[in-house]
Amino acid sequence: MSATVLLAAENESRLDAATRRFCLRVARAALRSLYDELSLYPKPGLVSLVDNGSHADMDAGTFMKSLFSLRHYFARITAAGHAGGGFDELKRLGAQAEARMLAATGGVNTHRGAIFCLGLLCAAAGDCRRRGIAIDAWTLRAALTMRWGADLAAHARAPGASHGQRMAALHAAGGAREEGALGLPSVFGLAFPALRRTLAAGRGWRQARIDGLFALMAGVADTNVYYRGGAAGAALVRGLAQRFVARGGTARPEWLREAIRCHRLLSRRRLSPGGAADLLAAACLVQRLCEAEGEA
Numbered sequence: 275m276s277a278t279v280l281l282a283a284e285n286e287s288r289l290d291a292a293t294r295r296f297c298l299r300v301a302r303a304a305l306r307s308l309y310d311e312l313s314l315y316p317k318p319g320l321v322s323l324v325d326n327g328s329h330a331d332m333d334a335g336t337f338m339k340s341l342f343s344l345r346h347y348f349a350r351i352t353a354a355g356h357a358g359g360g361f362d363e364l365k366r367l368g369a370q371a372e373a374r375m376l377a378a379t380g381g382v383n384t385h386r387g388a389i390f391c392l393g394l395l396c397a398a399a400g401d402c403r404r405r406g407i408a409i410d411a412w413t414l415r416a417a418l419t420m421r422w423g424a425d426l427a428a429h430a431r432a433p434g435a436s437h438g439q440r441m442a443a444l445h446a447a448g449g450a451r452e453e454g455a456l457g458l459p460s461v462f463g464l465a466f467p468a469l470r471r472t473l474a475a476g477r478g479w480r481q482a483r484i485d486g487l488f489a490l491m492a493g494v495a496d497t498n499v500y501y502r503g504g505a506a507g508a509a510l511v512r513g514l515a516q517r518f519v520a521r522g523g524t525a526r527p528e529w530l531r532e533a534i535r536c537h538r539l540l541s542r543r544r545l546s547p548g549g550a551a552d553l554l555a556a557a558c559l560v561q562r563l564c565e566a567e568g569e570a
């Protein structure tokens with residue numbers, strides 16, 4: 275990826291070479307994080323490189339097309355955060371990215387939640403960089419809430435009839451909008467700590483992502499699950515994940531067998547925790563940004 279190609283449409287003339295390299299580094303970390311999520315198996319009901327889980331209209335190829343279509347977006351939204359861009363600017367870039375994703379996938383929504391959550395994290399990284407602040411989980415969250423928190427709260431209250439908004443009204447499930455308004459609590463408070471704990475215990479990146487995903491499924495109001503399975507489906511997903519976590523997650527030798535059993539059960543019921551998948555990718559991005567800062 276060349277910097278000129280990635281950032282051609284916006285900001286290019288205003289960015290110095292070091293900032294441009296920074297935006298590209300963040301964009302690469304975002305794409306790798308989406309791949310971290312896609313390539314993980316088993317993921318209950320979700321698409322992976324192994325199978326399509328609960329989905330008839332998408333497979334790993336659809337996700338790869340979607341991922342590729344987002345490569346310019348993550349660099350641009352990082353640059354927008356760096357330039358002190360307001361919420362309307364971030365929303366505009368996100369809406370463009372959604373349109374590209376839908377064009378690339380033939381109209382299938384693969385990454386709407388990820389465009390939102392990872393986009394906000396990229397913008398927050400840009401904001402930290404502009405202010406000369408080291409990037410870590412705390413500074414990213416602070417940048418997000420201080421810079422765009424009020425607009426995100428208003429965005430969460432806006433009326434509308436998306437799947438997410440209908441589920442929020444029916445089941446009091448917050449979904450992506452509430453996540454954004456509260457500064458991505460499921461990323462910073464559930465998934466990222468789970469990733470860190472498993473890595474600190476020496477169990478490796480695959481197990482870390484599995485523990486991160488189950489922590490999210492146990493704790494998140496995923497509007498995608500409500501949309502497909504109603505309150506009973508959401509309770510089933512939460513209950514399975516809570517049991518997996520309570521038994522020690524991947525610390526137990528039987529974890530893989532149990533995770534595959536959950537995957538088969540949710541796939542049979544056509545339940546898909548797509549919001550949790552997007553939030554897992556966001557937590558992977560926080561981890562990757564923290565690692566990159568450590569190496570810088």
Ligand SMILES: CC(C)(COP(=O)(O)OP(=O)(O)OC[C@H]1O[C@@H](n2cnc3c(N)ncnc32)[C@H](O[C@H]2O[C@H](COP(=O)(O)OP(=O)(O)OP(=O)(O)O)[C@@H](O)[C@H]2O)[C@@H]1O)[C@@H](O)C(=O)NCCC(=O)NCCS
Nearest residue numbers: 368383384385386387390436437438449450496497548549
């Ligand atoms: C804020 C927006 C993301 C809109 O959110 P809203 O809730 O109003 O709208 P939805 O159109 O329903 O999309 C929300 C997507 O967010 C994911 N999600 C769900 N719960 C959570 C959660 N707790 N936290 C984070 N993310 C969550 C979820 O994405 C996954 O589901 C996809 C499939 O969804 P869907 O098409 O509904 O499902 P199917 O079952 O396949 O439906 P059928 O095919 O059967 O019809 C899956 O691939 C995941 O991606 C929801 O889809 C946002 O749109 C917005 O306002 N954006 C502004 C632009 C922007 O992003 N700007 C950048 C930063 S400001």
Ligand SMILES: Nc1ncnc2[nH]cnc12
Nearest residue numbers: 312320321384548551552
């Ligand atoms: N791997 C996946 N399968 C289904 N929906 C998703 N949304 C985001 N990632 C997903």
